[in-house]
Amino acid sequence: MVAMMDGDLPYIIPFNNGYMNGCIYIHSALAGKKIDLLRQERRVCFEVEDSIEIVTGEDACDWTTRFRPVVGYGTVEILSDEAYGDPETQHYLHDRETNR
Numbered sequence: 001m002v003a004m005m006d007g008d009l010p011y012i013i014p015f016n017n018g019y020m021n022g023c024i025y026i027h028s029a030l031a032g033k034k035i036d037l038l039r040q041e042r043r044v045c046f047e048v049e050d051s052i053e054i055v056t057g058e059d060a061c062d063w064t065t066r067f068r069p070v071v072g073y074g075t076v077e078i079l080s081d082e083a084y085g086d087p088e089t090q091h092y093l094h095d096r097e098t099n100r
Contacts, residue, residue, distance in 0.1 A: 002026060003045040004037045011037060017048065024048075024074070035078070042076045 003012040013034060018025040024046065028035050038044070049067040057063050 001047045003047075004034075004043075005041050006033075006037055015046075025079075026076075038076050038078065043073070044076055045071065045073050047071045 001012050002015050003010050005011065011033075015034075016027040028038075047069060049069050051066070051068045053066040055062075055064045055066060
């Protein structure tokens with residue numbers, strides 16, 4: 001999830017991402033609410049999970065989900081497709097987005 005500001009209100013949405021060289025790459029369309037808000041305010045808060053495991057039980061209250069969340073803050077830099085770098089980098093980031 002990535003959170004940004006929409007005027008006085010927070011706006012939070014899920015996102016596809018890749019991680020490389022200390023940066024999180026967020027995929028976005030060229031037009032729409034998310035990119036419009038990011039152009040207005042570049043500061044964001046994000047949350048990602050890793051090691052997700054569903055734990056079942058006999059009763060509904062015995063079910064749970066185990067995961068390792070990471071919450072962080074950052075500043076968005078809007079990149080063009082060319083700014084991702086060489087084709088190998090683009091392929092790596094594409095694989096990270098589609099093979100989660």
